[in-house]
Amino acid sequence: MKMMAKILVHVSGSIAAFKAVTVVRMLQRAHHEVRVVMTKSATKLVGPATFTALTHYPVLVDLWEPTLNGDIPHIELADWADYSIVVPASADVIAKIANGIADDAVTTTVLATPTPVMIVPAMNTHMWNQPSTQRNLDQLRRDGRLILSPVHGQLAEGYAGDGRMPEPKVIVHFMDQVMSSQEILKGKHVLIALGGTVAPIDPVRYIGNWSSGKMGWSIAQAALTMGAEVTVIAGRTDIHLEAQKRLMIQRVRTTQEMYEQIEKHFGQCDVLIMAAAVADFKPANVVQQKIKKDPHQTVLNLQLTPTVDILKKMGHRKNHQLVVGFAAETQDVLANAQQKLVNKGADMIVANDVSQTTTGFNADNNKVTILRPQQKPLAWPTATKHEIGQRLMKLIAEQLS
Template identity: 35%
Template sequence: MNSFKGKKILLCVTGSIAAFKTCELIRILKKEGANIQVMMSSSAEKFIGSSTFAALSGEKVLTNLFPNSPIGGLEHIEMAFEIDLIVVVPATANIICKVASGIADDIISTTLSVCEQPLLFAPAMNNRMWSNQATQNAINQLKKMGKIVMEPEDGQLASLHTGKGRLPAIKSIIFEIRKLFDYPQPLKNKNILVTAGPTRENIDPVRFISNRSSGKMGYAIAHESYKMGGNVILISGPTSLNIPTGVNSINVENANEMHNQVLKYCNDADYIFMTAAISDYKIKNFSKFKIKKNKNNISINLKKNPDILKSLNGKTKAKIIAFALETNNGKNNALIKLKNKNADFIVLNYANEDGAGFESDTNRVTVFSKNKTFINLKKDRKDRISNKLIKFVLKNK
């Protein structure tokens, strides 16, 4: 079985005798295709050596917030973008209480304070540590924060006491992880049309005008829509990206071709994500032959391309999600576009912001609905932005 194929799991090990049991967990997760990054607290290193985890995970183990030879960037912050799920196994009373109160004083608690991925704790501790009011308060707080805290098992403890505090069985931890990766399917039986990438408008047989769109945002939306159960058609301008699994793709080159394909499929669509950066203008007089370098100045006349978004008016029952890539006065421009184009939602992002807009693997967006609701989505990987965007659309349609 490869049910965790391609998933990136951050596995945090804290200072409990049960730390050795984490080896078996890594073995199973790896066997099922997951990539594991282990992080250890300094107490955990008293129980088991980092070399064991490095060997089992095939990755360097992160043990220190301030390593002896710091690398460029901040490993624990970069983690926030790369990881799909975080599990703390075993979770000490200490880490539970620290995360619940926002303490960030070592590599694990600091990482957990910046990451927003699903977070699962599998506690192991003495029964009195478990029933301690402070621990119980922290667990309630974590649950309120949306974190998952498993119940430890009853039985004989390392301290030779009997009671509740044993690490949950590895198979129960695997079961919880599986549940967290189980995607809900809110788009089941829905047809999703996504446009992505740039368009190219030919000047002559060897030259064109285009823009910096990489297609990453549209491809991420297409893939997330598929994972949520949708039947997805991706109409893509030229990009260097692989077609996401499960998505039907149609390649186009220029705005006219994009327009024809959108009109062909819009009728059956339930949701249309107009993510492509379609050229506003095309060349008025395409030169059949390569333009020669024999003049000091030449000018190219442009004429307007069809307004694909506007042309959807009255042609589809689909909810239309438009995009506005702005450099300034973003909110105003986005709201005007939302109204003028008669879209249901508009996703505002900025071309001149680090880690957002074209080409970047991450984005920061604000989504406005025509019902006057909105959501700000903090800078994050484009797949996670897509996931939150789709959920917002479903909730506010």
């Protein structure tokens, strides 16, 4: 491993809990500092004294255990960790984490953890294949948790099937890859516009769009996990956005406000990602009082004028910056996206068909094609927005290097 980190190992009540001992030893041999949290079920399989002897730190099992200095143990550990891994992760613990339930030391500490959390499921094949388990795993992926899937092999029940926990060396290699990815954007500043902008008509009405901000937020989270400093310029969104370490959020409403904020930060950024659904037109005149409904009026005419073309302005103003735009189309997707790539002066366009209900606006999944000058289009398969965000930022990191 390339870096020494503080790693919090969470052990839950799966029969594979004994393998967590080897994971801890391998992490220590790589010069990482390790501490351990256990569920009470896990202590029936491996004694806390084993991990205490290995780590030279007490193991957190009981949330109500009194402390000498008055610290809150699960918060102290959550703040301490650079990385956390739940190994093994039982179906029960997976369900609780996915649904925000915090009723033991492991789930409470994970819920309080602001840094990357890796999850290594291990369970019987029938439990693994349950639709509820797969739904919970999908939710964890959408939440930005990193999943190392189990393998097919001999189970404790005496037969082969899916659900067997990978061997410790595979788990540690997975962690190594995650931690290495944290370095690829270190020292870079990523500026991301997300959500939809609105165009006021009067004090109570506006012209808007269906953008949820999910895709842009997934990209922001991916950039963070790769070590970047991230500034988010957020329009109207349907999701909760919260500032974090290395993440600043600036709220805006209109296209003009978004442009002004992007212009303010553009000179200091290395990458601009325009994932926002920007209102292209606005009323020529905003009425200062609410427009009253006239029973004799059958038509309301609005005169619209173009808003500022943010992507085009930044694409032609760029110096060292990489400029990435999105093309949300309902027809002739690739042709329209290719035209946008040329006209806007962008280095990359992410094209997607928003006429589909299962992908695009408001959906948790997306299907995109990446267009770049003088290169063949990259058509990616349908995936979660979290997965696409990770893949897109890796591609951007490659272009930056």
